[in-house]
Amino acid sequence: MGEASPSHPLLELTRARVLEFVREREAVFWVFVFPVLLALALGVAFRVRPVEKLRVGVVGDEGGQVTAALRAAADLEVVLLPDGEAEQQRRAGKLDLTVLCQRGEGGEGGVRLRLDPTRPESRTARLAVREALGGSTPTLVPILAEERVTAPGSRYIDFLVPGLVGLNLMGSGMWGIGFSVVVARTRKLLKRLAATPMRRSHYLLSFALSRLAFLVLEVAAVVGFGWVVFGVGVEGPLAVLALVCLVGALCFAGLGLLVAARPRSIEAVSGWLNLVMLPMWLLSGTFFSYERFPAVTHGAIRALPLTALNDALRAVMNRGVGLTATLPQLAVLGLWGIASFVVAVRIFRWQ
């Protein structure tokens, strides 16, 4: 006769969702491979200069001794610059490292190195400069100090990677959920499920839960790629990054359900998804900062869920902030997510 304890419907629905997703190769490509390719293409396109030569700025080398020593190193390109100009270029990522020469009191001179240790090029340049200046004995020029100046998000790729994480969370949530729901509706699977004692909220929740199953992989793919290939680090706590991604994913799961709540055809839901997402592609600062839009629009732009997610991701990844600083953005995401889930459950078309 009957089985004693069948597994929980929510678990089964989520498992079914996950299996259906992994078995759809196209979806896997769009969620995992595409954003990485996009990051690669954009990261390469917006690189300031090729990697091979490390550009080092020298400030105040009156005797020319330092410059000569550095020029002797094969992989360094040395430019002489005034202090202000050198700092500007370094901040813009055009210089990997600045060598500031100091004349000591009794002729005992030395140099200070100024670099951004979060940039891999700068770290390489640091090693090359140290070797060029101090590799031989007796030490040619003593290195008096190292100034580590972290200028977060100074490169385009630093700005881009968090944006791509956000964009990917939005895209996979909304397309993934929007399409599966409408396909199930056109195939009358929703109607069939409605004829079972399945709780309808379980069905909708299973979409949110299945999103969580992929969240780690999805974020890790983009963040890991940015880190390995472009040295884009996560300055803030990983736990806060995880929380921001989690809330962001749930928010877009809710929005995806809302968009998919009524349409009867794939064409219709595609249109709606584009209508909802396109403004955020443009406005929410994924590819360029929304600061470029007139200041009067910033309030509205910040109220968009993707803006909130991107801002929070950049704050954690680039500026290294903690939980408290991301609370306003988390609140925006939470409100969007809860509101859209509640409305979706109410207006959902089962047949």
Next chain:
Amino acid sequence: MKRFGEVTAVAHLDLEVQRGECFALLGPNGAGKTTTVEILEGLQRQDAGSAELLGHRWGEGHDLELRQRIGVQLQDTQLGERLTVFETVRLFRSFYARGREVNETIALVGLTEKRHARVGKLSGGQKQRLALACALVAQPEILFLDEPTTGLDPQARLQIWGLVERFRSEGGTVLLTTHYMEEAARLADRVAIMDHGRIIALDTPAHLVASLGAEQIVEFEAAGPLPLERLAALPGVRAATRRNGTSTLEVAAIGEALPALLAELQRFGVGIESLRTHQPTLEDVFIRLTGRALRDG
């Protein structure tokens, strides 16, 4: 009664299905069969009138309990193609507090060898048996089948019929819709013939056929027209109809009617192109009642 905009899908329907019975709604496409079962399944709400199932009405606080007790197969539901047979049945099993074991259900519908096959790879008949498994896994008291064998080959149809008969033999109640008169005749204890949203006849298949009062049906195509009144007046003939060039005679005494028909054709100098006779069926009952064939829609 159920209306869709200007169209009244079902009206003046009055029927009662007994426990343990197999009841068939027979009619062409658009007759209102699906609307009727979906009202009973709680998937649509009637605009007027009432429907009661297992002593309860839908929307009065017993919906979940009712859904626990019924098994449903809808017309052309496509289950998720990327799940396997086993995963699909397991999913449906999880919705029910009580029910049949998953592998046992799969064995019941004869899909054990296909349990790890993706749904998308199944044949039409296998998909339909899987749909049945999703209904049977609930161990329902009532099984609703909406055109369970439409589009299936004869072999697959026989397998489905076997499953329905087995469910019945264990005391289950079946409400079935079909536009195949063979299906209704084979499975149903009672048949309601539906057309344009109304029940136009309701009885056992045997009584419905007997109501024609004909022992044989004669169909023929002739080279020229013959007045229907003359055909109907032939000895042994009870009624005559004609559609699409085919004349149909309901014959009470074939021994008298056939020679008389041939003589009549000769007298009018009309050549005969084909002639068939068969035992009357539910199809003939439908033609008598509506002037159309079931498959004409």
